[in-house]
Amino acid sequence: MTPERYQRIRQMLDARQTDLTICMENVHKPHNLSAIVRTCDAIGVDHVHATWAEDANRLAGGTATGSQNWVTVNSHNNIEDAVKAMRAAGMQILATNLSDSAVDFREIDYTKPTAVLLGQEKYGISDEALALADQDIIIPMVGMVQSLNVSVAAATVLYEAQRQRSLAGMYQGPCKVSEQEQNRILFEGGHPIFAKACKRKGLPIPAIDDQGQIVADEEWWSKMQMSQDAWQHLDDE
Structure with a gap:
């Protein structure tokens, strides 16, 4: 990994908003899913939640592929499980919905831990x-339609959250991402060829030093150079 690549990933990690997220309930059009995940990465959201009408991950391909390398998609069997996970993180749960009790999205305090349904x-x-x-x-809308495209709605709300959090200084460190997760992202984002081989061979993720270089023992490097069958055979002996 080049020093420039390392610094870019580090800056991205330092700006991550681990207590801000989106929850997509049965959003099913690939281009909408892709756009939402892409916006989340741009805003600094490091993970999203989703429930699916069918037992399938609809983010398997398409334009979200690049963004998926940086945003974790947590799939849930149902909306109760999704909300339970977000509440466990202390988040307020907001629903984009036209109702008598609804308030202008700009009236919300997004500096609090927040999840948007x-x-x-x-x-x-x-x-x-x-x-x-x-x-x-x-x-609020003053035209004939009463709703925006779901990906546009997500971007609108998230950029208001970014505005408030920026004013509150929440995009300046310290990094809120766990050290283990930082290391994983630095490895996968900075050494993609090794990361793919590591996953294929079932090897543990190595440490990444403050120069962005892999720190691993001779056994790890030896196994990295061998086929999976070869090193597993040695382990069995």
């Missing part, structure tokens, strides 16, 4: 999800 393109957020939210939010 986004619903399926055609039907919106389910009643089940709405019942789990703390507050409905709306994006």
